[in-house]
Each structure stands twice: as C-alpha cells, then as structure tokens.
Amino acid sequence: MSTISSYDPPGNLTDLDDTGRKAWNDFVTSNIDQAVKGPDASQTLHDSPRSQYYDLTTTDTAADSTVATVSWTAFPRRIKVTSTGDSQRWQRADASRDVQDEYCEWSVARDPASGKITQVMFTCEGPEYWGLLARSSPDTVLQLYRTLISPNVQQSDLFGPDGSYRPRNRWNDSTAHGAMHLIQAANTLSAEIELAAAATIVRVVNGVELTTEQELIQCSKYGEPERNSDPHIGAAVNALARQKADIALANPVGLYFDDLATDGWAAPDGSDPKSYWTYQRGDATHPVRALYQVPANKGFTVGDITINGTPIRFGAQIADFITIKLSAVACRFGQSTTQPQTACVEFPLAPAGPTLTASARSEPGHRSPLSVPGAPATRRR
Numbered sequence: 001m002s003t004i005s006s007y008d009p010p011g012n013l014t015d016l017d018d019t020g021r022k023a024w025n026d027f028v029t030s031n032i033d034q035a036v037k038g039p040d041a042s043q044t045l046h047d048s049p050r051s052q053y054y055d056l057t058t059t060d061t062a063a064d065s066t067v068a069t070v071s072w073t074a075f076p077r078r079i080k081v082t083s084t085g086d087s088q089r090w091q092r093a094d095a096s097r098d099v100q101d102e103y104c105e106w107s108v109a110r111d112p113a114s115g116k117i118t119q120v121m122f123t124c125e126g127p128e129y130w131g132l133l134a135r136s137s138p139d140t141v142l143q144l145y146r147t148l149i150s151p152n153v154q155q156s157d158l159f160g161p162d163g164s165y166r167p168r169n170r171w172n173d174s175t176a177h178g179a180m181h182l183i184q185a186a187n188t189l190s191a192e193i194e195l196a197a198a199a200t201i202v203r204v205v206n207g208v209e210l211t212t213e214q215e216l217i218q219c220s221k222y223g224e225p226e227r228n229s230d231p232h233i234g235a236a237v238n239a240l241a242r243q244k245a246d247i248a249l250a251n252p253v254g255l256y257f258d259d260l261a262t263d264g265w266a267a268p269d270g271s272d273p274k275s276y277w278t279y280q281r282g283d284a285t286h287p288v289r290a291l292y293q294v295p296a297n298k299g300f301t302v303g304d305i306t307i308n309g310t311p312i313r314f315g316a317q318i319a320d321f322i323t324i325k326l327s328a329v330a331c332r333f334g335q336s337t338t339q340p341q342t343a344c345v346e347f348p349l350a351p352a353g354p355t356l357t358a359s360a361r362s363e364p365g366h367r368s369p370l371s372v373p374g375a376p377a378t379r380r381r
Contacts, residue, residue: 023136127183261323
C-alpha cells in the first residue's frame with residue numbers, strides 16, 4: 001500500500017480551504033515527527049527510540065495492516081473514584097469543564113422555570129483545529145458558533161482586540177453557556193499523538209515484560225494513571241508494539257464519539273431514548289460533536305427521561321453511557337527489530353523524590369517487576 005498524500009481534518013470536516021488544509025497537515029506531521037524522535041535525552045531518559053511509530057505520509061502501510069479501535073467511557077474517572085456517591089460525582093462533573101478530562105466535554109441547558117434539562121451539548125474536537133480555523137477563516141468560526149451555540153454570539157466574544165482567537169470565551173468556557181471544542185488542559189490532539197508514540201516502546205524491566213495498563217503508564221509516563229483514557233490507550237498501542245508491528249494513528253487523526261448506550265433508559269411516551277442523540281459535526285464514522293435534545297413537539301424534555309429509574313438531572317448522567325474512541329493502524333507484524341527498553345522513563349533534571357512503585361496502582365494481586373525512582377506520576381505534556 002502507498003502513503004497518503006496528506007492528513008485530513010478531524011472528522012473529515014470541510015471548514016478549511018486549501019491553505020488551511022495544508023496547514024493542518026503540517027501541524028499533524030510536525031507533531032508526529034517530534035513524537036517519533038521523542039524528548040531530548042538530556043532531559044528524559046529511556047524514552048526513545050520510537051522507531052515503531054510512523055507517519056502515514058512518509059512511510060508505506062504494508063498489506064498486512066489492521067485498524068485497531070480503542071474506546072473508553074467519557075465520564076471522568078478521577079471524579080468517580082474521589083466521590084462518595086452518584087449524585088456527588090454527577091454534580092462535580094457538571095460543575096466545571098476543567099474536570100472533564102476524558103477527551104469529552106459538555107454543557108447543559110435548562111428550562112428557566114422548571115430547572116429541567118432541555119439539552120446537553122457534547123464535544124470531542126481538539127482545540128488545535130479551532131485555533132487553525134480561526135487564523136484561516138475567522139468568519140467561519142463566528143458562523144459555526146452562531147449556528148451551533150447561540151445566534152447571539154458576537155465576534156468580540158471570540159476574538160481579542162488583536163484579532164487572536166480565545167479558545168476559552170464566554171460561549172466555550174463553562175458547563176452552562178455552550179461547548180464548541182475541548183478546553184481542558186490535557187484534552188489536546190498533541191497529547192494524543194505523543195501518548196500513542198510513547199506507548200509504542202516495549203519495556204522489559206528486571207527481565208519481565210510489562211503488559212498491564214498501570215505498570216506501563218507508570219513506567220513510560222505517557223499520561224494520567226487515574227483516567228479512563230490514557231492507561232487504556234497506552235496498553236492497547238503497546239500490545240500491538242509487542243507483536244513487533246509498526247504503528248500509526250489512523251487518518252483522520254482525532255478523537256471521536258464511539259457510541260451512546262441507552263439500555264435502562266426510558267422516555268415518558270415509550271419512544272426510543274437514543275433517537276434524541278444526534279451528531280452535528282464530523283462524518284458517520286468520525287463524529288466530533290453531539291447533542292442530546294428532545295424535539296419541542298414531543299411534549300416532554302431531557303429531564304423527563306429516566307436512566308434506571310432516575311430522572312436525568314445532570315449532563316454527567318449521560319456521559320456515563322458515552323464512549324470515546326481513537327483508531328490506530330498497525331502493520332509489518334513480526335518485523336520490527338527495535339529493542340525493548342530495560343528501564344523506566346527518568347527525568348534527570350527533576351528534583352529527587354520518593355520512590356514510586358508501579359505495583360501500588362496495578363491490578364489487585366499483581367506483583368509488578370518495576371520501581372520508578374524520583375519521577376512524577378504523569379508525562380510532561
């Protein structure tokens with residue numbers, strides 16, 4: 001199989017002109033190139049080479065290629081494991097976009113009289129695309145906000161006096177006034193590209209090959225161990241790497257909605273609750289924006305729908321049933337000659353700290369072969 005000519009925009013969106021599409025391809029390829037090289041060895045040890053990671057525009061994808069899709073739950077796990085019950089975790093997750101760290105963020109609209117939810121906007125679009133679109137076509141950005149968020153959006157709401165786009169603007173900085181694209185600090189495409197590259201490094205520490213989600217992320221430092229997404233993505237990519245395959249993120253590179261499961265949901269009129277879930281941006285297999293809303297003529301609203309007998313009072317209740325996905329391409333199985341790393345990532349310039357043992361967070365009963373001295377728990381993004 002041949003290389004691709006360029007990377008397409010996330011979701012195969014058509015907002016960009018030819019110049020914008022070229023700029024997007026440059027953004028993706030430059031991030032992949034940097035991820036393949038890995039960090040400077042003077043600052044980070046045991047984190048390269050990443051020669052099993054490749055760029056679809058410069059390296060052929062072999063005939064034995066397969067596409068691996070990885071999915072995870074959109075509700076933020078870090079909120080779930082630190083909450084005392086469902087009501088508390090739903091309320092906490094709905095309170096701020098800064099805690100919605102599973103590459104899915106949302107905003108809730110309510111009826112001012114009853115307080116019932118009328119719609120919930122969900123997005124998994126990376127901020128980098130919107131920054132590029134704003135430079136390429138600010139008028140398009142304004143029109144999209146007016147169409148998808150509110151007809152009241154003004155250009156001055158989105159752009160500063162110098163014309164620069166503000167990702168955190170009044171229509172995209174809370175859980176109450178709209179959600180156009182991701183703003184949580186870790187929810188970036190750059191982070192996705194880097195994480196996938198770092199996860200291609202096979203590690204054999206003290207003679208034992210690392211395979212579990214927690215020991216891999218603790219050793220390789222490619223994300224946040226307490227998220228649903230990062231450990232799961234890393235382990236799935238590493239499983240392909242251990243088969244001596246070459247790995248790339250599938251085109252178009254992005255995070256996408258996988259599904260909404262509505263088992264146990266019920267609408268007042270007996271209609272299918274999933275019918276009120278619609279995708280607004282992206283193509284059929286790469287949706288990047290979703291809306292949960294009941295049409296006005298139905299006579300009821302989102303807040304009247306129940307999940308396992310409980311009325312929907314928070315957008316987070318819906319997030320419990322949403323899965324997000326990414327896809328990777330793997331090929332040349334059994335052919336890689338890249339040798340495993342025999343130590344965990346170290347940051348020589350970081351202040352010394354207490355020993356962190358990966359087995360402390362690994363699966364119950366699992367005895368980990370590795371210990372990570374003096375390193376922070378997450379990769380520096």
